[in-house]
Amino acid sequence: MxxxxxxxLSPTDRSRVRRxxxxxxDDRAELHAVLDEALVAHLGLVVDGxxxxxxxxxxxxxxxxxxxxxxGAASLRGGEPVCVTVTLVDGLVYARRWFTHSANYRSAxxxxxxxxxxxxxxxxxxxxxxxxxIAPGQEDYAEPPTRKELAATAVIAxxxxxxxxxxxxxxxxxxxxxxAGDHRWAGVVALETRVAGVTTCPALPADTPVPAHVPRxx
Amino acid sequence: MxxxxxxxLSPTDRSRVRRxxxxxxDDRAELHAVLDEALVAHLGLVVDGxxxxxxxxxxxxxxxxxxxxxxGAASLRGGEPVCVTVTLVDGLVYARRWFTHSANYRSAxxxxxxxxxxxxxxxxxxxxxxxxxIAPGQEDYAEPPTRKELAATAVIAxxxxxxxxxxxxxxxxxxxxxxAGDHRWAGVVALETRVAGVTTCPALPADTPVPAHVPRxx
Numbered sequence: 001m002x003x004x005x006x007x008x009l010s011p012t013d014r015s016r017v018r019r020x021x022x023x024x025x026d027d028r029a030e031l032h033a034v035l036d037e038a039l040v041a042h043l044g045l046v047v048d049g050x051x052x053x054x055x056x057x058x059x060x061x062x063x064x065x066x067x068x069x070x071x072g073a074a075s076l077r078g079g080e081p082v083c084v085t086v087t088l089v090d091g092l093v094y095a096r097r098w099f100t101h102s103a104n105y106r107s108a109x110x111x112x113x114x115x116x117x118x119x120x121x122x123x124x125x126x127x128x129x130x131x132x133x134i135a136p137g138q139e140d141y142a143e144p145p146t147r148k149e150l151a152a153t154a155v156i157a158x159x160x161x162x163x164x165x166x167x168x169x170x171x172x173x174x175x176x177x178x179x180a181g182d183h184r185w186a187g188v189v190a191l192e193t194r195v196a197g198v199t200t201c202p203a204l205p206a207d208t209p210v211p212a213h214v215p216r217x218x
Numbered sequence: 219m220x221x222x223x224x225x226x227l228s229p230t231d232r233s234r235v236r237r238x239x240x241x242x243x244d245d246r247a248e249l250h251a252v253l254d255e256a257l258v259a260h261l262g263l264v265v266d267g268x269x270x271x272x273x274x275x276x277x278x279x280x281x282x283x284x285x286x287x288x289x290g291a292a293s294l295r296g297g298e299p300v301c302v303t304v305t306l307v308d309g310l311v312y313a314r315r316w317f318t319h320s321a322n323y324r325s326a327x328x329x330x331x332x333x334x335x336x337x338x339x340x341x342x343x344x345x346x347x348x349x350x351x352i353a354p355g356q357e358d359y360a361e362p363p364t365r366k367e368l369a370a371t372a373v374i375a376x377x378x379x380x381x382x383x384x385x386x387x388x389x390x391x392x393x394x395x396x397x398a399g400d401h402r403w404a405g406v407v408a409l410e411t412r413v414a415g416v417t418t419c420p421a422l423p424a425d426t427p428v429p430a431h432v433p434r435x436x
Contacts (some may be wrong), residue, residue, distance in 0.1 A: 039307045039321065039409075042260040044269035051262035053271055053303035055325045070320075085271035089257045089411075094432060098349045098360055099367040102288075103257065107273045131316045141402065142316055149317040175421030184359065185426050186419040189433055191257075196410040200403065203393030208403050214312060215407055 034108040044083035059129035066126040069154025078116035091190040095172035106167040117155040137213025252326040262301035277347035284344040287372025296334035309408040313390035324385040335373040344373045355431025
């Protein structure tokens with residue numbers, strides 16, 4: 001489903017990064033990577049003229065971003081302008097000054113018009129992608145939806161046309177303080193999301209083997 | 219600064235949880251906990267009638283949420299309606315059916331009118347709180363801002379008046395499948411954010427001791 005020759009990111013005026021232009025990334029692969037790694041997206045809507053931001057499960061297939069209708073996405077009928085933002089915090093930047101503290105992160109912003117998915121094949125493919133996004137392997141191990149379950153799960157699609165990626169990497173920006181005689185420690189604390197524990201459903205025998213595709217503690 | 223007797227959460231009609239009302243939490247301490255634990259907030263604005271969602275550093279002092287103006291928050295002059303959403307993904311819920319897969323999470327939604335912070339004491343307190351939020355201990359170890367740095371950092375405040383917290387906890391909702399003869403594994407993969415590594419600023423001697431307040435790998 002992945003396009004072989006995806007075009008580079010071509011932000012429109014409003015999706016162009018305004019602050020810290022050096023943090024703008026133009027690589028479509030980087031957009032994909034951010035969307036694919038994140039476990040949650042934040043969906044922005046305008047409701048009665050005011051902003052609303054809802055956490056939403058998402059998944060990407062090729063150049064389309066899908067949003068799971070268990071959140072406010074279910075209220076969308078299609079055609080509404082939306083903004084979906086996905087952020088990964090990769091590290092914390094400890095500096096010599098409050099002012100130069102920062103976070104290393106990658107964030108993707110996708111804007112466009114919401115499209116309600118109605119095609120049954122696309123609908124099923126999106127639900128499969130949602131499962132694979134949060135629990136890879138389960139899309140084959142677990143039972144696909146019944147027709148009723150499919151009808152009960154609204155899915156919103158958004159083309160990855162108007163999208164931008166911003167990232168900060170690297171150490172603190174005030175390294176010149178060292179030459180000036182400031183020897184306080186500074187650096188980066190890298191972060192990662194890890195498995196803290198795996199709990200078997202209490203309805204099952206406790207010794208039910210955990211399948212190999214389920215992640216486990218390191 | 220913490221109020222001793224904070225009122226319980228009293229959502230207005232639009233901030234009340236509409237879907238999965240059983241997931242609504244009414245405890246103000248839970249709102250505080252979500253805001254205090256998260257490393258990033260998502261700020262929703264209306265720009266030219268369309269939604270925009272920007273990742274933003276945040277910090278809470280008492281019943282006020284502060285947003286760091288290094289993001290789009292800097293474009294706010296005050297008075298604009300905003301929606302700030304903070305989400306923590308606590309676990310992945312592996313179920314027997316695609317349909318019953320889910321995520322355990324806690325999310326806070328705060329709505330209101332942005333207020334630009336102009337009082338110097340409040341401004342400094344907010345910047346201190348930003349540092350303490352992402353790098354606790356650094357607010358004392360690192361150098362406070364100069365007057366120029368202070369002026370260069372816009373801060374937006376939002377009262378925690380119109381706020382709601384939603385959470386999902388526990389195992390998969392389809393445990394009844396076991397009695398019906400389905401013995402496939404199901405359960406919860408709990409997640410946590412951990413330190414993946416600590417890197418000293420390359421401008422420093424490599425053997426510069428890392429202060430005790432800096433988190434390290436387990």
